[in-house]
Amino acid sequence: MSATVRRFNDEESLSRAAAEIFALTAEQAIASQGRFSVLLSGGETPRRAYELLSQEPLCSRIPWQGVHLFWGDERCVAATDPASNALMVRRALLDRVPIPEEQIHPIACGTEPEVAAARYEALVRAHFPHGGARFDLALLGLGEDGHTASLFPDSPSLGEQEHWVAATRKKGEEIMRISLTPPALNQAELVVFLVSGAHKASVLHRVLEGPSIPRLLPAQLIAPSRGRLVWMVDQGAARLLKTTVPAT
Numbered sequence: 001m002s003a004t005v006r007r008f009n010d011e012e013s014l015s016r017a018a019a020e021i022f023a024l025t026a027e028q029a030i031a032s033q034g035r036f037s038v039l040l041s042g043g044e045t046p047r048r049a050y051e052l053l054s055q056e057p058l059c060s061r062i063p064w065q066g067v068h069l070f071w072g073d074e075r076c077v078a079a080t081d082p083a084s085n086a087l088m089v090r091r092a093l094l095d096r097v098p099i100p101e102e103q104i105h106p107i108a109c110g111t112e113p114e115v116a117a118a119r120y121e122a123l124v125r126a127h128f129p130h131g132g133a134r135f136d137l138a139l140l141g142l143g144e145d146g147h148t149a150s151l152f153p154d155s156p157s158l159g160e161q162e163h164w165v166a167a168t169r170k171k172g173e174e175i176m177r178i179s180l181t182p183p184a185l186n187q188a189e190l191v192v193f194l195v196s197g198a199h200k201a202s203v204l205h206r207v208l209e210g211p212s213i214p215r216l217l218p219a220q221l222i223a224p225s226r227g228r229l230v231w232m233v234d235q236g237a238a239r240l241l242k243t244t245v246p247a248t
């Protein structure tokens with residue numbers, strides 16, 4: 001499976017392209033199968049793309065009635081906590097678009113992360129009764145330590161082969177997290193990483209062009225078994241890369 005790396009001049013054009021991919025895959029999936037199952041990333045990078053989806057011309061292009069939203073990970077914090085990925089998406093997107101509430105599936109962490117992980121896995125599996133976690137689109141980010149979703153270096157969840165969701169924790173962080181695992185993420189039809197900023201240049205170069213050390217660079221575990229993998233990066237993040245495809 002080869003990855004495509006598309007380089008954009010700046011974060012705004014990267015965000016516009018990401019929002020366009022969301023809209024296009026949504027239109028195609030709903031036209032062909034009646035629904036669009038998408039996995040959203042947290043963090044700062046995708047926020048602007050989410051905002052653009054809530055604005056014209058994209059907002060009225062998307063058949064929101066057929067959109068089913070899931071999260072790739074969540075921090076075990078209160079729903080009103082600024083660190084909540086669900087809260088970020090609600091403010092940037094969901095409070096402004098006509099998506100049926102029952103089609104929005106935030107990760108509820110509760111007091112027992114392992115139970116929460118099992119519950120979310122059951123929810124995702126019920127959404128895909130015919131086998132793999134065939135998300136039509138999975139958006140992911142890249143942390144400076146090489147993590148993606150909440151799959152952190154040296155985390156036991158990196159070796160998960162069976163479960164689709166795991167309770168995880170970032171070293172040195174008090175809060176627990178819930179994350180989809182590589183077996184689930186790698187079932188997606190299209191995985192798109194959004195990476196922006198000069199501070200990501202080193203880790204992006206190591207992930208894409210360095211040796212394969214997924215224990216230390218968990219983003220290297222993301223290799224869709226039959227889907228496509230696209231890295232959308234801006235100039236700052238791409239500074240150390242030898243090969244990228246200039247975005248049109």
Ligand SMILES: O=C(O)[C@H](O)[C@@H](O)[C@H](O)[C@H](O)COP(=O)(O)O
Nearest residue numbers: 042043044045141142143148149
């Ligand atoms: O919950 C999260 O924070 C994300 O799932 C995480 O994997 C994020 O994508 C990276 O840490 C990059 O974050 P930024 O986009 O803020 O750089």
